[in-house]
Every structure is written in C-alpha cells, then in structure tokens.
Amino acid sequence: xxxxxxxxxxxxxxxxxxxxxxxxxxxxxxxxxxxxxxxxxxxxxxxxxxxxxxxxxxxxxxxxxxxxxxxxxxxxxxxxxxxxxxxxxxxxxxxxxxxxxxxxxxxxxxxxxxxxxxxxxxxxxxxxxxxxxxxx
Numbered sequence: 001x002x003x004x005x006x007x008x009x010x011x012x013x014x015x016x017x018x019x020x021x022x023x024x025x026x027x028x029x030x031x032x033x034x035x036x037x038x039x040x041x042x043x044x045x046x047x048x049x050x051x052x053x054x055x056x057x058x059x060x061x062x063x064x065x066x067x068x069x070x071x072x073x074x075x076x077x078x079x080x081x082x083x084x085x086x087x088x089x090x091x092x093x094x095x096x097x098x099x100x101x102x103x104x105x106x107x108x109x110x111x112x113x114x115x116x117x118x119x120x121x122x123x124x125x126x127x128x129x130x131x132x133x134x135x136x
Contacts, residue, residue, distance in 0.1 A: 015070050018058055021047070022066040022079075029078040031101040033126035034119060036082040037063040043128055084118035091116045 015023065025040050035043070037060035045057055058066075060082075067079050077094040080087070084106065086094045095116065098105060104123035108115045 016066075018044075018062065019066040019070045022063050023070060023074045026067070026071065026074040026076065026079050028128075029075065029126055031075075032103045032124070034078050034080045034103065034121075034124045035126055035128070036060070036080055036121075037067075038082060039125070039128075040079055080119060082121070084121045084124075086116055086118070 021044050022040060025035070025043050029035055040063045041057070041059050044063075063079065067076055071079070075097070077087070077090075077097040095105075097103075098119070104120035105117040106120045107117050
C-alpha cells in the first residue's frame with residue numbers, strides 16, 4: 001500500500017474529499033484492532049457533513065479504492081476484508097504490523113497452502129467506540 005499523491009516538499013498531500021474521510025477513519029482505529037471496508041463505509045454514512053459539502057458516500061469497494069490509492073500515509077493494515085484474510089500481496093507486511101500491535105490472529109489451517117494466519121475478526125474488530133477497554 002503506497003500513497004500515490006505527489007506533494008511539494010513540506011506540503012501535505014491533497015486527496016479527494018471521500019478519500020480524506022476514509023483516511024481519517026483509518027487513523028482513528030486503535031493499534032491491535034481493525035475495521036472492515038464495510039465498517040468504514042457505514043461509519044462515513046453516519047457522519048455528519050460540514051455545511052456546503054455534498055454527502056458523497058460509498059460502499060466497501062469505494063473504501064478499498066481510497067485505501068489502495070492513498071492509504072500508504074495511514075495504518076492501512078487496520079482496514080481489512082470482512083473474512084479476515086490478509087491483503088493479497090501485502091500479507092507479510094501486514095502480519096508484521098499485526099504481531100507488533102498484538103492484533104488477534106487465527107493460525108492458518110494445517111492444509112492451507114500459504115500458512116498465513118487470518119485475523120480473528122470476532123476479537124479484533126473495532127466498533128468505533130473510544131472505550132475499547134485497552135485490550136483487543
């Protein structure tokens with residue numbers, strides 16, 4: 001996951017408005033927790049828009065697209081697939097982050113070809129409340 005926006009030295013990148021909102025949610029997710037693409041889309045649907053901005057919305061695919069294009073600047077590994085499988089092509093990078101943060105994982109099944117664990121979505125999923133109790 002690498003952000004593709006070019007910036008001049010010292011200037012913050014400018015992203016499309018929806019992408020800005022997606023990235024802001026990704027930054028809120030605590031270490032050791034995750035939200036699905038759909039969770040982020042639902043969060044944004046419930047968000048009150050500043051006056052004058054269109055209520056542009058999107059679903060999980062739009063969240064995924066925003067993360068793919070611009071997510072390199074935020075903890076991208078915390079926005080995940082609902083089935084708990086790690087992002088194809090970035091599994092090992094994501095896995096290192098999950099292990100560093102203590103994100104709950106399920107070990108790969110003995111017959112799995114890649115031997116890559118999955119996220120334990122029941123324990124790792126964050127509902128957006130700030131009172132997480134400190135432990136995933």
